[in-house]
Amino acid sequence: NAGVTQTPKFRVLKTGQSMTLLCAQDMNHEYMYWYRQDPGMGLRLIHYSVGEGTTAKGEVPDGYNVSRLKKQNFLLGLESAAPSQTSVYFCASSYEDHYSNQPQHFGDGTRLSIL
Amino acid sequence: AQSVTQPDIHITVSEGASLELRCNYSYGATPYLFWYVQSPGQGLQLLLKYFSGDTLVQGIKGFEAEFKRSQSSFNLRKPSVHWSDAAEYFCAVGARTGNQFYFGTGTSLTVIP
Numbered sequence: 001n002a003g004v005t006q007t008p009k010f011r012v013l014k015t016g017q018s019m020t021l022l023c024a025q026d027m028n029h030e031y032m033y034w035y036r037q038d039p040g041m042g043l044r045l046i047h048y049s050v051g052e053g054t055t056a057k058g059e060v061p062d063g064y065n066v067s068r069l070k071k072q073n074f075l076l077g078l079e080s081a082a083p084s085q086t087s088v089y090f091c092a093s094s095y096e097d098h099y100s101n102q103p104q105h106f107g108d109g110t111r112l113s114i115l
Numbered sequence: 116a117q118s119v120t121q122p123d124i125h126i127t128v129s130e131g132a133s134l135e136l137r138c139n140y141s142y143g144a145t146p147y148l149f150w151y152v153q154s155p156g157q158g159l160q161l162l163l164k165y166f167s168g169d170t171l172v173q174g175i176k177g178f179e180a181e182f183k184r185s186q187s188s189f190n191l192r193k194p195s196v197h198w199s200d201a202a203e204y205f206c207a208v209g210a211r212t213g214n215q216f217y218f219g220t221g222t223s224l225t226v227i228p
Contacts, residue, residue: 004158042119042205042218043159059217090158106158 002026006091006107013081013114021076021110023091031094032074033058033104034066036087043090049074081114088112117142119208119219127225128196136191136222138206148189149207150180153221159205165189176200201226 007022023032030051035043045058049068063085065077074093078085088111092104118141128134140146147166151159163174170182180191189206203223209216 040220042220044218045216092158104159104161106160108156108158 004091004093004105004107006089006110008110009108010111011113013078013112015081015083015114017081018077018079019081019112020078021089021091021112023074023076023093023107025072025074025091025093025105027093027095027105028071029093029095029105030071031096032068033092034064034074034076035090035092036060036085037090037109038087046076046089083114086112086114117146117208117217119206119217121204121206121219121222123222124220125223125225127227130198130226130228131195134191134193134196134200134224136204136206136224138189138191138219139187140189140206140208141187142208146208148180148182149209150174150178150189150191151205151207151218152176153203153205155202162191162204196224196226198226198228200224 004025033048034046037043044060046064047058047061047066049055052068052071055066067075088109090109091107094104120139122137149164150162152162153159162178163172163180165172165182172180178193180189182189201224203221205221206219
């Protein structure tokens with residue numbers, strides 16, 4: 001099994017450009033999450049989804065949109081990229097929420113630079 | 116508000132030595148606590164978690180952590196470190212409501228031969 005796959009792995013954008021990060025999981029997980037990781041900040045939750053067709057805001061949702069049209073995919077969009085969105089983005093999925101006996105599975109990350 | 120503090124940004128230990136990584140949390144109720152490990156260029160992997168019950172929790176790769184309510188701490192320990200343990204370690208705290216799940220800023224572990 002591939003687990004959680006993030007596409008692309010690296011990307012450089014200019015300020016104002018838009019792009020979509022794709023997260024795909026093949027474990028039939030209900031929950032999916034998008035985090036950003038910045039130096040000295042740990043991971044911060046951007047948005048999450050508790051099932052197909054649902055999305056919810058996390059700790060730092062501004063400037064991002066998400067969609068979960070299919071259970072296996074969770075898309076993170078930047079409509080107008082800003083330098084403050086330069087970060088490493090991680091997707092994660094799990095059968096249930098953070099507090100079940102099923103752990104979160106993380107992708108390998110997408111390194112995004114905004115010039 | 117919830118918060119997680121990992122006081123040590125970077126720790127260096129010799130292979131075979133014991134390890135303790137510190138984690139302090141601030142939370143108004145009984146917390147759910149987690150430790151994750153991140154190898155370079157990889158995502159996070161869950162080492163262990165505490166929900167309730169026995170305050171000493173065993174995890175994967177020989178790690179354990181002890182929940183001390185009086186000290187608001189959840190320190191990670193390993194009796195004998197291996198070179199492959201070199202990685203970034205994150206403590207996290209959460210509650211069973213919505214998106215209240217917070218990571219610490221991480222501790223980078225270097226293992227020297």
